[in-house]
Amino acid sequence: MSERILMVIAGLLATLVIGVALFWHPEMPERPLPKAAFPPAGEFTLQSATGPVSLKDYRGKVVLIYFGYTYCPDVCPTSLAATAQGLGLLKPEELARVAMIFISVDPERDTPARLKEYAEFFHPIIVGVTGSTGEVAAVAKNYGVFYARQKVATAGGGYVVDHTSDTYVVSADGKLVGKIAHATPPDQVASEIRKHLNQP
Numbered sequence: 428m429s430e431r432i433l434m435v436i437a438g439l440l441a442t443l444v445i446g447v448a449l450f451w452h453p454e455m456p457e458r459p460l461p462k463a464a465f466p467p468a469g470e471f472t473l474q475s476a477t478g479p480v481s482l483k484d485y486r487g488k489v490v491l492i493y494f495g496y497t498y499c500p501d502v503c504p505t506s507l508a509a510t511a512q513g514l515g516l517l518k519p520e521e522l523a524r525v526a527m528i529f530i531s532v533d534p535e536r537d538t539p540a541r542l543k544e545y546a547e548f549f550h551p552i553i554v555g556v557t558g559s560t561g562e563v564a565a566v567a568k569n570y571g572v573f574y575a576r577q578k579v580a581t582a583g584g585g586y587v588v589d590h591t592s593d594t595y596v597v598s599a600d601g602k603l604v605g606k607i608a609h610a611t612p613p614d615q616v617a618s619e620i621r622k623h624l625n626q627p
Contacts, residue, residue, distance in 0.1 A: 466571035468595070468603035473530065473556035473566065476543035480556045482601060485526040489623045490597040491607070494572045494590055496533035497545040497555075502592050506609050510594055511550040513616025522552070524599075524624055530566060531557040532574040532590050570595055570603070596623055 472481040482490065491510065495503035507529070514522060529546045531537035534557045537545075542555025557563065567574060574590035592609035596619065607619050 466569060466603065468570050468597070470601070471562075471566045471569070473558040473562060474539055475554050475556045476539040480528065480554055482528075482597065485528075486601055487599050488524050488526045489599060489620060491525070491527040491620070492530065492570065492595040492597060493527070494530045494532050494567060494570070494574065495592075496531050496588050496590070497537050497541055498533060498587070499590075500587065502590075502609065506592055506594065507546075507549040507553070509611060509613055510607070510616055511553070512613035513611075513620065514550050514552065516613060516617035517620065521621065521624055525552065525620060527553045529553050529555045530563065531555065532563060532567065532572075533588050534558060534560055534563050596620075598623055598626070 470482050472479050474480070493503075493506060493510070495506070497503075510527070514525065514527070517525065527550070529542065531542055537555075537557050539555070539557060542557060546553040546555035558566075572591045574588055576586045576588050578586050594607040594616075595603060596605035596607065598604045604623060605619065607616055611619070
């Protein structure tokens with residue numbers, strides 16, 4: 428008798444659980460997915476071969492910013508070449524609304540004159556800039572850029588600089604709005620630039 432009652436109770440409980448699962452749909456508050464946060468970025472002024480260069484000088488243009496150095500054996504040339512090819516795919520009226528700044532993370536070796544020659548080799552709109560060790564470190568920190576000197580086994584005690592290899596995209600109103608990953612194909616580079624050119 429008690430066994431039969433237990434079976435009936437178990438059956439009723441199972442029915443109740445299934446009913447709740449099928450028909451009870453509580454209202455859940457909408458929780459939007461968090462957007463990927465960009466670092467604070469912001470304004471800076473560094474030195475080029477022709478004088479001080481500030482980000483605000485390019486207000487009204489989409490600005491690409493790349494952190495690297497002229498003695499970089501492979502990463503910088505690859506990134507800059509792909510970006511230059513992407514710039515070459517833009518129409519003249521589009522290119523007129525774009526600027527690019529190459530910031531050296533090796534201020535001890537990269538003089539403004541050397542940076543000018545190196546940057547313009549890839550594309551004439553690229554401006555090479557540098558500053559004191561502290562100034563460069565502050566700008567890199569604001570953009571979330573990592574770099575670190577690594578010794579290499581050479582007779583002269585040389586070094587390389589490991590560094591973040593993304594290209595940063597700053598909108599016409601001076602806000603950091605995107606990143607272009609290292610080795611992005613030129614057509615995708617052009618597409619990313621156009622996306623920000625076409626934003627209101």
